[in-house]
Structures are given as structure tokens and as C-alpha cells.
Amino acid sequence: MSVLVLVEHSQGVFKKKSLEAIQYAANIAKSMGTSVTAVATGNVGDNEMQALGQYGAQKVLHTTDARLDNFNSRAYTRVMLAAAQKEGAKVIVGLHDTVGKAVSPRIAARLKAGLVAGAVSYPDLSKGFVVKKNVFSGKAFAYVNITSDVKVITLMPNTFAVVKGEGSATVEKLEVTFEDKDFSIQVTGVSKASGSVPLSEAELVVSGGRGMKGPENWFVLEALAKELGAALACSRPVADSHWRPHNEHVGQTGGTIRPNLYIAVGISGAIQHLAGVNGSKTIVVINKDPEAPFFSAADYGVLGDAMEVVPRLTEAVKKFKG
Template sequence: MSVIVLVEHTGGIIKKKNFEAVQYAAQIAKKTATTLTAVVLGNATNAEMEGLGAYGAQKVLHVADTRLNDLHARAYCKALLAAAEKEKSKIIITLHDISGRTVAPRVAVQLKAGIVAGALSIPDLEKGFVIKKAVFSGKAFAYVNILSDVKVIMLMPNAFPAVKAEGKAVVEQLAVSFDEKDFGVKVKSIDKVTGEVSLADAELVVSGGRGMKGPENWGILEDLAKELGAATACSRPVADSHWRPHHEHVGQTGGTVRPNLYIAVGISGAIQHLAGVNGSKTIVVINKDPEAPFFKAANYGIVGDAMEVLPRLTAAVRKFKEQHK
């Protein structure tokens, strides 16, 4: 009996959030006196898979079918179920991200398992199997008890630290027989966003609102983002006015981000916007209106004109980087 965790990779690269999931799962395995098996689907190198041992996985089950390089709900579900059966798992863990949200609920249905989506804590076993998660778009937390024998947990990215230690996982191949139906969704084309930091995974985000005055002014915001290695985002009016692409819109009806640092430039801080960013660890607000509601939700505030403050901040970051080389 062991805990299993799904480890995703994009084009063979395992992102940090997956190490968080492995470490989280390893702690649950320890707490429930069992071992941890990671499941890797599609192309992956042995070195990478063995490397998961450094985050607490004893074993890796590798389903090497290259069709699994793309996300297929049915096939991923089947592979996870096969792994769970082999390991006689009672606890199955994925991330609360696109892949996790596509596959974990389906696995839960097949196993009649209760599920917590967006877990923020290690289960408390004293009152059952109780996990904390955010509800009402971050305005409250709920403590959810999973009542079923088998449990599925989707861990919120950037909520649990991943600390590398020593260790090597044993890699085992797992054969799963797929049929045509498991790949019913055909991928016609893929547009990868390259050269930019992906917003959903970004640890640092620089975001602009109407206070940026127009799309022609975004250069100075991008300069700051580039200097910090941050992703860029925007408020809804900016996306709706087509100053910036829709995928950059964060807030109630757009995307949700949980970076370590969110710098909001010229965004008033409507409640709909806050709902998408209030999981951020540190918020900096730059706005020329001292009454902007966003200041109430911020850790650091600057009252000033974005056009003047942004270049200064970029220069200060550059200077800091020089000093801390």
C-alpha cells in the first residue's frame, strides 16, 4: 500500500510545482506509515525520474506510451487507476492545475473517492481526514473531511515548499493497455507560449490596469517584468479594451494567480480583481489615487504616476541584481 502522486512534465521538463506535490505526498505517506510512488506519463528521462527521490519518492512508475505526452482525460485516468491498483493505493495526489483538474476528478469517480480540490494543508487525521482549502475566491477557508476509504487530493501550486534532499527513486515501467477510445480527443495543433514566463506558474507577476493609459505604455511594465523574471498580467478593462491578450486577464472572470509577489500598477483593486490575486503572498500596489481600494489589500503601497515610478523601480531592481550577483 502506498500513496501515489502524478508528476507532470512539459516537453520533458518537470516544473517546480510537481516537486512540491511529491514532497507533500511524501509527508502524507510518512504520516500514514507507508511509502510514496510517483507516476510519470509519456517521454521522460531516467535521470529526471530517479531525481524525484530527492523530494521523497521511493519509487516511480513510468507509463512510457508517447501518446501520453499530450493531456488525454481518459488515458491519464486509466494510467493512474492502473498505478493505484498496482500499489494498492488509498491516497492519490495530483496538482490543482490544468492536468490535475482534468484527470483527478475522473479517477475519484472511478474509485468512489472523496476529493479535495486546491488543498492547502497536510491532512489532519485526528478528526478524520481533514484538509484546508480556500473557498469564496480566497475570502474564507474550509476544513473538508474526506469520508470515503479512498481519497483523492489536488494540491494547490505554490502552497507547499519543495526542498531538495538526497535520494534516488527506483524506476519501474508500468504497462497499460490503452484502446482507441482513450484517445478520443485528437490534438490538431499546439501553440506553445515560448520565451515568456507562464502566468499560472509564475512566482513573480507584474500586472497593469487602466492607469497605464494605453497599450503603447506597456513597454516600461515589460521592462520591469523582464528585469525581475516575472510574468505579465492585466486587469479586466485592459483585456476587454484589447490592450493586452485575454490570457493575461486575472480576476474573477479571468485567471487566478498565487505568486510570491504581485505588483499591481494602475489597478484600482475592484473586488472582482482581488478575487483572482488575493492568494498572492506579497502585494505591491502602485497607483496615483491614494483612495484606490487596492491599497487596503496590499503589503506595500506607492502613491505615484506609473510612468515615473515604473522606470525607477526597474532601475532599482537592476542595481539590486548588480549588488547581489
């Protein structure tokens, strides 16, 4: 009756958010007196899977059908259902990301399970199985009690800090019988977004809005990001105007990030933008308008012109590092 977790890797290396999901599942398993089984697909080595024990997994079920190398929501659902049946899982944890958002509702529907999407707390078992989640673009919280026998949760990435511990997981092969319809839609190729730090995993993010005036001015943000080792992000109008690629767009209709430091330059701080970034640990806002709403969500604010403030900040970082 273990707690099941779907884990994701990139070229054989598990993503930080998957380690966080395992740790989250381990906490739930501990309070339920059970264990954690991770489910991995595709080309990943035994050592990498065993190392999931350091984050709380006792077992890893591994399926190596080559058709699973690229994400496929139907086939991944089939894998999770096979794992849930094998383990008699009562709690199934995914991430509130592209994969988890596609697979978890399918699992919940097939198992007639209650689903909490975007959890930001551990379940409170003293009151049933109550999980806290963000609502209204992060402006409020809802506390949802899952009363079904099987429970499905997607965890908001970057909710908890990942702490490496001791331990080694056992690895078992998971045999899955697929049906043709599982592969009726196939991803035939993937082109990776450029940038040295993936935005969803970044601890430091430098983000630009319409106040940057145009793509020709982005070099100042790129220089700051390079100096800090940060990822770049942007507001939606910036991506819509093709100043920056869409994978950098954060907010209600873009990515949700929770870095340690979010530097917002020339961004007004509309609620739809905040929805994607207000979980950041520290927010620094650079804006020339003292009335910009973002200042009220900021930990630190700099009132000034982006083209003057950002280069000076980059110089200061350089000096500090030197």
C-alpha cells in the same frame, strides 16, 4: 498502499509545481506510514524520474505511449486508474491546475472517492482526514473531512515552498490497456505562450490593469519585468480588450498564482482579481487613487501615476543590481 501523485513535465523536465505535489504527498505518506509513487507519462528520461526521490518519491511508474505526449484527460485518467490499482492507492494527489482539475474528478468518480479541490493544507489525520481549502474566491476557508476509503486531493500550486532533499526513486514501467474511447478527443498541437518566465511558475510577477490606459504603455511594465526577471500578468479587462494575451489574465476566471512578489500597477483590486493573486507572499500596489481597494490587500503601496512611478522603480532596480 502508497500515496499516488500525477506529475507533469515540460520537454522532459518536471515542473516546480509537480515537485511541490510530491513533497506534499510525502508528508501525507509519512503520517500514514506509507510511501509515495509518482506517475509520469510521455518522453522523460530515467535520471529526471530518479531525481524525484529528492522530493520524497520512492517509486515512479512511467507510461510511454506516444499518444500521451499531449495532455488527454480520459487517457491520463486511465493511466492513473491503472497505477492506483497496481499500488492499492488510498490517497491520490493531483495539482489544482488544468491537468489536475480535469483528471482528478474523473478518478474520484471512477473510484467512488471523496475529492477536495484546491487544498491549501496537509490533511489533519487527528480529526479523520480534514483538508483546508479556499472558498468564496479566497475570502474564507472550508475544512472538509473526506470519509471515503480512497481520497483524492488537488493541491493549490505554490502553497508550500519546495525543498530539495536526498534520495533516488526507482523507475518502473506501467503497462496500461487503453480503449479507443480514451482517445476520442485528441490534442493535435500545442502552441506555447511567449515569455521567458512561465507565469504559473514565476517567483516575481509584474501585472497591469486598465489604469495602464492602453497596450502602447505596456513597455514600462515590460522594462520592469525584464530588469527583475519577472513574468507579466494582467487583469481580466486588459485581456478582454486584447491589450494582452489571455494566458496573462489572473483572477477568479484566469490563472491562480502565488509568487513571492506581485507588483500590481493600475489595478483596482476587485475581489475577482484578488482571488487569483491573494496568495502572493508580498504584494506591492501602484495606483493613483488612494481609495483603490487593492491598497488594503497590499504589503506596500505607492500612490502615484504608473507612467511616472514604474520607470523610476525600474531605474532603482537597475542601480541596485549594478
